[in-house]
Amino acid sequence: MHIGGFQKNSLIDFPGTVACVVFTTGCNFSCPYCHNPDLASGSVTGSKGLDAEEIFSFLASRKNLVDGVVITGGEPCLQPDLTDFILRIRHMGLAVKLDTNGSRPEVLAHLLDRSLVDYVAMDIKTAPSLYPEIMKDHPNVDAIQESIDLIMARVPAYEFRTTCVRPFIDTSIMKQIIRQIRGARRYVLQKCIRHVSMLDPHFSQHPDRFFSNQDIQALKTVIKGAVQEIIVR
Numbered sequence: 001m002h003i004g005g006f007q008k009n010s011l012i013d014f015p016g017t018v019a020c021v022v023f024t025t026g027c028n029f030s031c032p033y034c035h036n037p038d039l040a041s042g043s044v045t046g047s048k049g050l051d052a053e054e055i056f057s058f059l060a061s062r063k064n065l066v067d068g069v070v071i072t073g074g075e076p077c078l079q080p081d082l083t084d085f086i087l088r089i090r091h092m093g094l095a096v097k098l099d100t101n102g103s104r105p106e107v108l109a110h111l112l113d114r115s116l117v118d119y120v121a122m123d124i125k126t127a128p129s130l131y132p133e134i135m136k137d138h139p140n141v142d143a144i145q146e147s148i149d150l151i152m153a154r155v156p157a158y159e160f161r162t163t164c165v166r167p168f169i170d171t172s173i174m175k176q177i178i179r180q181i182r183g184a185r186r187y188v189l190q191k192c193i194r195h196v197s198m199l200d201p202h203f204s205q206h207p208d209r210f211f212s213n214q215d216i217q218a219l220k221t222v223i224k225g226a227v228q229e230i231i232v233r
Contacts, residue, residue, distance in 0.1 A: 032200035
């Protein structure tokens, strides 16, 4: 695993669970507003950054104090040894939450076949037709819907979430997203924070890209009734 960061304690990243958070490096998306630019622009090959053994040693020392591990990124599903890493966590008796952009449904299916994840949070970036603008190399837009369908059908607990920022989100785009996730258990709207480091440093120079509280409420109106629970973060 190519690990770019480790948070020893979190009460908010894994609902109902005291967790540690592992941040992997490398991403196959290039969202200009990404708040983890160093992780996203990192590599999934070469230097591995933090030593996984140190993380497992820490987890062993916190037995009965930590209930689970969140694996986020970057995009964790790019990591070739993700399964082995999760297996070690499971053997310690810990729950696993995976954050993903949904671009690798075959990886999700493999993990689910082995019952290796307890919770999945998938980011839905925008309408299907706009995904090629942020997907690197050879974009497979169909993979996004495959992951959505897989998660809704097979994951024990999950959420979809969208960072609300223009031009990737507006009420028209939200209607398209809702058609993809209709009936989902939980949908989270996240306000994009303007004054933070971003993958594209110039993106935040345009204040009209960012949503007000009133704008978010307008999106909630569009979503109402289409999913079981709406949360704003």
